[in-house]
Amino acid sequence: MSTATTASKRIEALDYLRGFFILVILIDHLWRWPNLFEYISGRGELWVSAAEGFVIISGLLVGYVRGRKGLKKSFAEISKKLIFRGIMLYIWTLITTVSLVAATWYLTFKSNVAWVPYDKLDWANVIHDTLTLEYAHTLTHFLYLYAIFLVISPILIWLLRRGVWWLGAIISIAGWWYGFTHDSEWMQWQILFFLPTIAGYYLDQIIAFFRRIPSPAIWAVTLCGLASIVISALIILPTDPGMYKEEVFSREPLTLARIGLSFVWFVSLAWLFNKLLPWLEKTVGWLLLPFGTRSLTAYIVHSFVLMGLALSIPMTSGIWLNTIVACGAILLTWAVVQIPGINRVIPR
16 A cells, blocks of 8 residues: 555544444533443543543644644644634634523523533623633533644644654643643643644654554553443443542533543554545444545534524433433534535534
8 A cells, every 4th residue: 555545544543433433422512421432432531532532632733734734834824724723613602602602691591501610690700701711612622722722732833843842842831831830721621632643743753653463462552441331331431430539530610630530542443544544434434534535514513503503392201212312412513514514614
């Protein structure tokens, strides 16, 4: 297989994985349990969630596409693209947050909707906090993080171009520590974006290194990573998460244990998706690939789809009806993403 074809297939496997993360986020945000998807998604209550995977893969692809592949272009051109995209996502953070808060306050819902942490009609604080990125609606929370990371990422790209990746890593780790001790969410989460950005810049070398490792060793590490998913599901889903999730693997604040396990899960899933790529193309390619290649479109659209379902379909404890509603949410989001020309309005 040629180098170009290998690189193309490698990125395609990551697109499938990103599509899977979007699918899991959609199911978890729907929040209708029980349903048949919960043992795939973990209800967002496992030691690591799809959100961490989504941040990791986004950083990895920025490092690979804008970093390594971007060496053919000037630093100014790459920086302009990253900053412009960050500003665009900032605008969409405002649009989605204001729209979803307005829907929550002014419309009558038949099922649960994401909680808005403000007194009803307290628009002054909502607008202020959204403009200053102190608040983003739960259903599109990732947009504000991604906007900040993209605007800052040219600094790391500059360091990578000069070969001082280690300095970028030190700054990112120090930033996590500052965010952890000063309760800054975006500074905690940036470590899941910028360390993968460094890895993405050296992705070809990293893959070449793994190719020299015997296959049984790779399988062993992968199976250990996947086993940790199963173990956490068996512990958390039937019982109260207890100290494992609330303390050791806490998301608020983002602990080192959760960060470390996030990387283990991601590497395991990325390797597995690469191995299963031919099967994925034949079976679920119609769904995962559009979600993966237009991930931000799907992420933005899913919030409005879920609001529409909450307006029209009452809550139920029936597993089959909840599963049907989840399927409907997935298919509606997929259908909107497929609309020709939609990316002239909503970023992909």
